Amino acid sequence: MRRTIFSVFTALAMLLTLSCLHDISDRTNALDPNSLANAGKCRIITVHYAANGSLFKSLDGGATWSPRAADYARSDCSASCIAASSDGKKLVAAWQVGKLYTSTDSGATWVLRDFTGTTNYWNHIICSADGTKLLAADYQTGLPGSGYLYRSMDSGVTWVQETALGQHYWGQVASSADGNKLAGVDPGLSYAYIWVNNGGGWTNSGDLDGGTPQQFNSVVYSSDGKRLIVGGQMDYIYISTDGGGTWTKSMGAGAGAFTFACSSNGMRIIAADNQNYTAGYIYTSYDGGATWTQRPSAGLRCWRGIACTLDGMNIVAGVNGGFLYTSADGGITWIERQGAGTVTCLAAVIYR
Numbered sequence: 001m002r003r004t005i006f007s008v009f010t011a012l013a014m015l016l017t018l019s020c021l022h023d024i025s026d027r028t029n030a031l032d033p034n035s036l037a038n039a040g041k042c043r044i045i046t047v048h049y050a051a052n053g054s055l056f057k058s059l060d061g062g063a064t065w066s067p068r069a070a071d072y073a074r075s076d077c078s079a080s081c082i083a084a085s086s087d088g089k090k091l092v093a094a095w096q097v098g099k100l101y102t103s104t105d106s107g108a109t110w111v112l113r114d115f116t117g118t119t120n121y122w123n124h125i126i127c128s129a130d131g132t133k134l135l136a137a138d139y140q141t142g143l144p145g146s147g148y149l150y151r152s153m154d155s156g157v158t159w160v161q162e163t164a165l166g167q168h169y170w171g172q173v174a175s176s177a178d179g180n181k182l183a184g185v186d187p188g189l190s191y192a193y194i195w196v197n198n199g200g201g202w203t204n205s206g207d208l209d210g211g212t213p214q215q216f217n218s219v220v221y222s223s224d225g226k227r228l229i230v231g232g233q234m235d236y237i238y239i240s241t242d243g244g245g246t247w248t249k250s251m252g253a254g255a256g257a258f259t260f261a262c263s264s265n266g267m268r269i270i271a272a273d274n275q276n277y278t279a280g281y282i283y284t285s286y287d288g289g290a291t292w293t294q295r296p297s298a299g300l301r302c303w304r305g306i307a308c309t310l311d312g313m314n315i316v317a318g319v320n321g322g323f324l325y326t327s328a329d330g331g332i333t334w335i336e337r338q339g340a341g342t343v344t345c346l347a348a349v350i351y352r
Contacts, residue, residue: 042314045107046324046340046348047082047093055082055093055107056340062316062326065339081124084349085131086310091349092134092156094122100136102156115159121147124347126175126182129223131155133179137170145169149184165195165202174221174228177264181225181243185216187232194219194230196244208238208247218259222266227288229269231258237271239289250289261308261315268312270331272303274320282306282317284331298325298334305346318346 042061056065082093091103093110097119101110121140127133132155138147147170149162171187182197194205194216208230216232228244231237237250237258261270267288273280282298285291302320309315315327317334324337324346 042309042328042350042352043088044316044326044348044350045082045084045088045091046316046318046346047095057107058337058340061314061328062324062335062337062339065337081122081136081347082349083125083127083134084351085127086129086351088349088351090127090131090155092125092127092131092136093347094120094125094136097121100125100156104155113156113159115150116161123147123170124172126173128175128179129177130179133175134159135173135175135179135182135184137173137184139169139171149173162202171216172218174219176221176225177223178225181221183219183221183228183230183244185219185230185232187215187217194244196228198225198243203244205244205247220260220262220266222262223264227262227266229260229262229266229289231260231271237269237289241288248289250285250292252283252292259303259306261306261312263308263312264310268308268330270306270308270312270315270317272306272317274302274304278302282331282334286330295331295334297332298327304343305348307348307350309350309352314350314352316346316348316350318343318348 044058044062046056056067058065082091084091088106089104091107092100094100100113102113103110120138122136123139124137126135132153134152134156136150138150140147146167148167149165149170150159151162152159168186171185173182173184175182180199184195195202196205216230218232219230221228226241226243228240229237238247239250240247259272262268267286269285269289271283273283279300279302281300282295282303283292284295301322304318304320306315306317313328313330315331317325320343322343324340324343325334326337327334
């Protein structure tokens with residue numbers, strides 16, 4: 001039973017890694033014709049449990065798929081996380097129970113990074129835009145909730161354990177474009193706590209909602225590190241515009257258990273709601289979370305991971321027990337993509 005709960009949290013932590021890396025000036029609701037014209041040029045790399053447990057890559061916006069790096073695949077456990085530099089060349093990936101791997105050729109070849117000397121349960125990885133600064137979240141080193149955060153400043157060659165934070169059930173982590181502003185959440189806690197590092201060391205944000213139980217699973221940053229978005233199972237999304245100093249509750253995006261993706265300026269947000277592990281809708285906000293629109297064209301599904309391009313227009317999302325879905329118009333319309341197999345949970349990067 002405990003293992004099942006842990007797996008659920010792990011699945012929720014598998015979402016965007018490349019969504020908030022560079023700043024853009026577009027803050028309007030209008031569709032970007034360049035995004036629509038270039039939809040077929042989008043590149044998507046996914047790590048998810050499919051028929052052969054492999055990593056998949058698409059060079060045409062999800063129309064066709066090919067498995068990559070079969071020697072890296074692990075068919076005996078669920079996929080965990082993947083992150084990429086803004087050009088898609090540098091990758092770092094891991095499986096839920098296993099080791100970290102890095103690639104400098106878009107996933108054609110991989111190097112094992114066995115730096116902990118033990119078995120880790122990786123929930124999430126994030127990296128800076130240039131792919132040099134990495135942050136990895138481990139939720140279990142031995143007993144559940146005994147994981148650490150690990151940082152690398154050299155594209156994953158060497159790593160440092162963030163011992164000052166102590167051991168936690170680390171969920172998702174987030175980074176600004178330069179890798180100097182970081183955040184992490186512990187979904188194993190009963191209240192809404194988030195740890196933020198704005199360059200001067202880690203601080204706990206405290207209770208965001210006056211003692212109301214909130215189990216946060218997801219966190220994303222804008223490229224400049226000013227806009228910080230967190231959410232979880234208890235109906236609300238919380239948004240900070242000052243790097244975690246103060247918070248505003250955002251409502252109107254479903255019932256909870258969200259996974260997120262956002263544009264680089266943090267104004268376009270895509271929230272995948274699975275109604276606490278059953279089925280929910282995808283919601284979009286084009287004004288930084290002030291208002292939300294339900295997107296029924298994506299269907300009522302158990303969403304388990306989502307990612308978007310830097311402008312928030314091209315999106316890939318995964319359905320538990322179903323397939324991948326892509327959108328080229330900011331989440332208004334969706335196409336089912338069966339070429340990468342059936343998804344249990346999804347971690348993906350999408351870029352042009």
